[in-house]
Amino acid sequence: MKKLNQSFRVLCGVCCLAVSAAATFVPAPYGDVTLKGPMGDRLELMLKNHVLATDTTYITAPFLEKTERRGWWQTEFWGKYMHAAMPFWTYTQSPALRANIDAGLANILASQEASGYIGNYPDDLRCGEGWDVWGMKYTMMGLMHYYDGDPSSENGKKALAAARRVCDYVIAQLGPNGARGKRLYQTGNWCGFASSSILEPVVWLYNRTKDQRYLDFATYLVDDMTKAEDGPRLLDLALKDISVADRNGYGNKPDANGGYPMKRNRWKAYEMMSCYQGLIEYSEVTGRQDLLDAAIATCNQIIRDEINLAGGSASSEAWFHGAERQHLPYTRLQETCVVTTWMRFVEKLLAVTGDPKYADELEKAFYNIYLASLNRTGDEFAAYTPLNGYRSRGHHHCYMHTNCCNANGPRGFLAFIRALCGTDGDRVVMNFYASGKQKVHLDKSNKDVIFESYALYPRTGYVRLTNHTVEKGPFTLALRIPAWSANTSIRVNGQKISGVKPGSYCEIAREWTIGDVVDIDFDMALKTHRIGHHIAFTRGPIALARDTRFNDGPIDEVFRRSALQSDYGSRFIPVRSPSEDIWMTFSATLPVGSHHEHPEGENWPEIRFCDYASAANLWEPGNACRVWFPIEWEPSER
Ligand SMILES: [Zn+2]
Missing domain, CATH: 2.60.40 (Immunoglobulin-like)
Incomplete structure (x- = not known):
C-alpha cells in the first residue's frame, strides 16, 4: 500500500x-475565505453601503404592527437580510454590523405573540392568501441564521426558541387537523409554491433541534408538494422531464385566469427553486433519492432551457424557455431575486453532488448578471437587468424604502464565497x-x-x-x-x-x-453564439456587450450577413479601459452596419466591447448596452 x-x-x-x-463539497467556514482585488473591492462596498447601511429597526418595524390588510410581503425583508448579514458578520467581525443585527433581533423577539406568531397580518387574514406564510418562512430563516452565527449566546438561544415557536404556530394552524381548516399548500400563490417553500427552514429546525415533530411536519409538507394534484407537483413533473416553463395549471393545462403570472401555473421561478431547496434538505435527512433526482432534473432543465449566456433567466419572474428567446425583448428580464435564488440552488447541488457543472453555472451568473445587478457604489441592486438596454433602481415595495431584490441581493455574493473553496x-x-x-x-x-x-x-x-x-x-x-x-x-x-x-x-x-x-x-478563447439572425460573444465565463460610453457608433447596428457563418474570435483584442468604471475592454474590427453598398469584406469599423457586468453601469438612461445583435436579412429570405 x-x-x-x-x-x-x-x-x-x-x-x-x-x-x-x-463526492460532497463542504465549504470553508465563513471568515476563512477572504477576497482581495476587484471582487474584494465590490464586496467591501456592498458590505459597507448595503448590508451595514440597512436599518434593521426600520425593516423590523412592520412586525410590531399587525395591520397588513393588502396581502403584501413586508415581512420577508428581515429574514433575507439576516441570511447574508450574520455570515458577513462572521466574515468581518464588525461590531457596528453586529449592533445593527442585534437591534433587529430585539424587535423581532419583542413582536412574537403568545401563540408563537411573528408577522404583520391581523389574525383574520393570517395563513391565507397573500404572503403571510412566506413571511414566516423568512422569519424562521432569519432567526436560525442568528442562531448559527452565535449559537451559545443568550440571544442565539432565544432566536432558536423563537423559531421553534413560529413553527409550532404554523403546525397548529396549517398542519394536520390545523385550526385554519386547510392545508399549507392551499395558502399563498402559484399552486402553493410560495408557502410550501417553508419546508427549507422546517428541515433546518429539525437539524438543529432533532425534534421529531418538525421532521413529521416536513414529511406532511413533502407529501402535499409531491402528491396533491392542485399542489406544487414538484416530483412527477420533474421526473417526466416536463420543462419548467411547461409546468402549467391544474391537470397541467395552461391557466389564463387568476392574474399575473396566472396564479395557478407553476412557472414562477424564484418560488419553485425555493421549494427544491427544501426538498434537497429533506432528502439529505431522509435519504429520499427520488426528491434529489427531481431537484437535479429540474436544475438540468433550467440549465438547458432557461439560462442565457450571462447566466440569468426569467421574464416577469417566470420561466419562459428563456435560452432560445434570450435575444428577444421580453419583459422584465432576469429579476435579481431569481438570479440569487438560482445561485443558491446550484451552490446547494454543487455541495451535494460535487458536479463541477454547477460551479460553472454559479460562476457565470456571478461574473455577469449578478455583478451587473449590483451598482458601482454597492448600495443598491437592480430589480431587472436586461441583456439589451439600460439599468436603474427597482421600485419600492409594500410602501417601504426597499424591495424584494435589494433584500435578496447580498445572498448572491455569499453563494459565490461559500462555493469558492472547501474540502x-x-x-x-x-x-x-x-x-x-x-x-x-x-x-x-x-x-x-x-x-x-x-x-x-x-x-x-x-x-x-x-x-x-x-x-x-x-x-x-x-x-x-x-x-x-x-x-x-x-x-x-x-x-x-x-x-x-x-x-x-x-x-x-x-x-x-x-x-x-x-x-x-485558462483558455479564454472567444466564442461566437448565434440564435437565428442574432449574434453574441463570450470570452471564458464573461458575456461581452457594446456600451454607448465607447462612442463608437450606434450600438444597435446590425451585423452584415457574413455573421451568419463567420467566427470572429481572433479579432477581439484586450485594450485599456477608458474609465475605472469599466472592468474589461476589448477592441474588434467587425462587419457592422448595412447602410452602405460596398462589398461586405470592406471598411469594417473598429468597435469596442466590455464585460456585461460593467456595461451600462452608470444606471442612467443615456448609458445603454447591448449583448445580442441582429444580423441583416436579404430579399430571398422571407
Ligand atoms: Zn425581487
Missing part, C-alpha cells in the same frame, strides 16, 4: 487525475479563482491548508496559487477546470501538469512545501 501511494505521488508530480465530480473528504477543492486567501481544515490529516490566490482572471486566464500551509506534507489539491476552457495550462513550480480535462476536477496529489506555486492559464 505504501509503495502504491508513493508511485501515485511520483506519477502525479507531472500529471493530474481528472475526476468528473467531487471533499481529505481533498482541498478550489472551485473559483479570485484574488484573496483561502484556509481549509482537512479533518482526517488534521491539517490547516492555506493558499493565497492572485488572479487576473477572468479579465485574463491567469491565476497563481501560492501554498502558505505551514506544515510540510502530502495532500491533494482538486482544481475545477471549467467546461468552456478547452486547453488549460497548469504548472506546479514551473513543471507542466498533463491530463487536464475541461469540465472536471484536476487532482494534484503531492508533497507540498510552503511557497510552492501553482500557475493556471
Whole structure:
C-alpha cells in the first residue's frame, strides 16, 4: 500500500487525475475565505453601503404592527437580510454590523405573540392568501441564521426558541387537523409554491433541534408538494422531464385566469427553486433519492432551457424557455431575486453532488448578471437587468424604502464565497479563482491548508496559487477546470501538469512545501453564439456587450450577413479601459452596419466591447448596452 501511494505521488508530480465530480463539497467556514482585488473591492462596498447601511429597526418595524390588510410581503425583508448579514458578520467581525443585527433581533423577539406568531397580518387574514406564510418562512430563516452565527449566546438561544415557536404556530394552524381548516399548500400563490417553500427552514429546525415533530411536519409538507394534484407537483413533473416553463395549471393545462403570472401555473421561478431547496434538505435527512433526482432534473432543465449566456433567466419572474428567446425583448428580464435564488440552488447541488457543472453555472451568473445587478457604489441592486438596454433602481415595495431584490441581493455574493473553496473528504477543492486567501481544515490529516490566490482572471486566464500551509506534507489539491476552457495550462513550480480535462476536477496529489506555486492559464478563447439572425460573444465565463460610453457608433447596428457563418474570435483584442468604471475592454474590427453598398469584406469599423457586468453601469438612461445583435436579412429570405 505504501509503495502504491508513493508511485501515485511520483506519477502525479507531472500529471493530474481528472475526476468528473467531487463526492460532497463542504465549504470553508465563513471568515476563512477572504477576497482581495476587484471582487474584494465590490464586496467591501456592498458590505459597507448595503448590508451595514440597512436599518434593521426600520425593516423590523412592520412586525410590531399587525395591520397588513393588502396581502403584501413586508415581512420577508428581515429574514433575507439576516441570511447574508450574520455570515458577513462572521466574515468581518464588525461590531457596528453586529449592533445593527442585534437591534433587529430585539424587535423581532419583542413582536412574537403568545401563540408563537411573528408577522404583520391581523389574525383574520393570517395563513391565507397573500404572503403571510412566506413571511414566516423568512422569519424562521432569519432567526436560525442568528442562531448559527452565535449559537451559545443568550440571544442565539432565544432566536432558536423563537423559531421553534413560529413553527409550532404554523403546525397548529396549517398542519394536520390545523385550526385554519386547510392545508399549507392551499395558502399563498402559484399552486402553493410560495408557502410550501417553508419546508427549507422546517428541515433546518429539525437539524438543529432533532425534534421529531418538525421532521413529521416536513414529511406532511413533502407529501402535499409531491402528491396533491392542485399542489406544487414538484416530483412527477420533474421526473417526466416536463420543462419548467411547461409546468402549467391544474391537470397541467395552461391557466389564463387568476392574474399575473396566472396564479395557478407553476412557472414562477424564484418560488419553485425555493421549494427544491427544501426538498434537497429533506432528502439529505431522509435519504429520499427520488426528491434529489427531481431537484437535479429540474436544475438540468433550467440549465438547458432557461439560462442565457450571462447566466440569468426569467421574464416577469417566470420561466419562459428563456435560452432560445434570450435575444428577444421580453419583459422584465432576469429579476435579481431569481438570479440569487438560482445561485443558491446550484451552490446547494454543487455541495451535494460535487458536479463541477454547477460551479460553472454559479460562476457565470456571478461574473455577469449578478455583478451587473449590483451598482458601482454597492448600495443598491437592480430589480431587472436586461441583456439589451439600460439599468436603474427597482421600485419600492409594500410602501417601504426597499424591495424584494435589494433584500435578496447580498445572498448572491455569499453563494459565490461559500462555493469558492472547501474540502471533499481529505481533498482541498478550489472551485473559483479570485484574488484573496483561502484556509481549509482537512479533518482526517488534521491539517490547516492555506493558499493565497492572485488572479487576473477572468479579465485574463491567469491565476497563481501560492501554498502558505505551514506544515510540510502530502495532500491533494482538486482544481475545477471549467467546461468552456478547452486547453488549460497548469504548472506546479514551473513543471507542466498533463491530463487536464475541461469540465472536471484536476487532482494534484503531492508533497507540498510552503511557497510552492501553482500557475493556471485558462483558455479564454472567444466564442461566437448565434440564435437565428442574432449574434453574441463570450470570452471564458464573461458575456461581452457594446456600451454607448465607447462612442463608437450606434450600438444597435446590425451585423452584415457574413455573421451568419463567420467566427470572429481572433479579432477581439484586450485594450485599456477608458474609465475605472469599466472592468474589461476589448477592441474588434467587425462587419457592422448595412447602410452602405460596398462589398461586405470592406471598411469594417473598429468597435469596442466590455464585460456585461460593467456595461451600462452608470444606471442612467443615456448609458445603454447591448449583448445580442441582429444580423441583416436579404430579399430571398422571407
Ligand atoms: Zn425581487
